């Protein structure tokens with residue numbers, strides 16, 4: 001696709017790190033939660049191998065937080081998802097598929113339990129704040145819901161522990177996957193979790209206050225000079241190989257968590273307060289007819305995937321692939337697709353109708369690790 005600029009506008013929000021992202025030579029941005037999301041700095045391949053070897057700072061301010069605070073906070077959170085939170089402790093993150101009354105996915109956020117009466121919902125790209133506000137208004141419950149001035153900064157890659165230790169002290173490296181803690185930086189406290197939208201490991205610093213973005217960025221860049229730290233962003237081939245889903249791309253409100261491959265996180269029977277309880281109970285009883293799968297696709301590098309590509313088997317409809325790209329590491333095209341039940345078994349050979357020419361593909365047993 002020919003390069004096209006994004007027209008600057010107040011409506012498409014800048015991030016607290018934006019000036020540094022521009023200085024770092026950002027080449028491509030996406031728009032996510034009405035905010036710019038830098039995704040490419042060199043080529044996708046150079047960014048990919050750098051992420052797998054070194055450490056990158058990611059401006060993921062677009063992972064906006066929805067703060068839920070008040071006596072009815074837990075009651076509200078229980079309404080949102082078929083994932084149980086009974087045993088969730090303060091200091092824990094949880095990948096948290098949220099649904100509507102029909103069981104359709106509205107978002108796939110990370111939930112942070114900040115206290116017994118305070119949560120952050122770290123959202124993917126949909127207007128989820130509106131849904132939560134509407135529930136509060138309709139239920140007349142005692143809770144406040146708003147978007148705080150908090151902007152996540154990702155520290156991703158195998159050298160992220162070393163970099164974080166240099167800036168915040170060695171203790172931070174003891175943090176477990178999907179736990180969070182509070183760190184002080186220049187007299188201000190920030191939540192920090194071991195999480196992130198890559199399979200390479202790392203942290204996310206929830207930078208409090210727009211004005212603290214640049215000082216945080218600069219401190220990490222300076223401390224990591226000899227670690228080859230540089231700006232990066234969610235890397236398309238890395239996330240497709242690893243099966244990190246993109247809401248709005250790989251699943252939408254037309255899909256249940258089960259179709260979205262997130263059934264392993266759900267337990268309808270122990271979440272009767274979930275707004276999708278009746279719908280999802282039926283899904284579990286009756287089963288479902290399509291599900292997310294990892295696929296390999298033959299031939300040279302595929303073109304960009306901007307609309308779902310149809311998948312067939314002997315001329316019969318077998319689903320769509322929704323994320324598809326060349327993997328520089330595995331030297332094949334990799335994809336995420338929503339595949340019909342008759343064809344979702346491992347090693348099923350399919351035909352993927354790419355815009356250039358139809359290519360042979362194969363359903364995989366699981367994603368790459």
Ligand code: THG
Pocket residue numbers: 063094095108109110122123124125152178195196197198204243244245
């Ligand atoms: N971090 C934070 N907020 C986010 C994202 C993030 N909000 C938007 C978006 N990403 C939400 N989507 C995802 C998708 C996958 C994961 C996290 C958020 C993820 N999944 C792990 C996996 O699939 O390996 C593990 C989940 C688990 O097993 O608990 O991390 O990245 N703050």
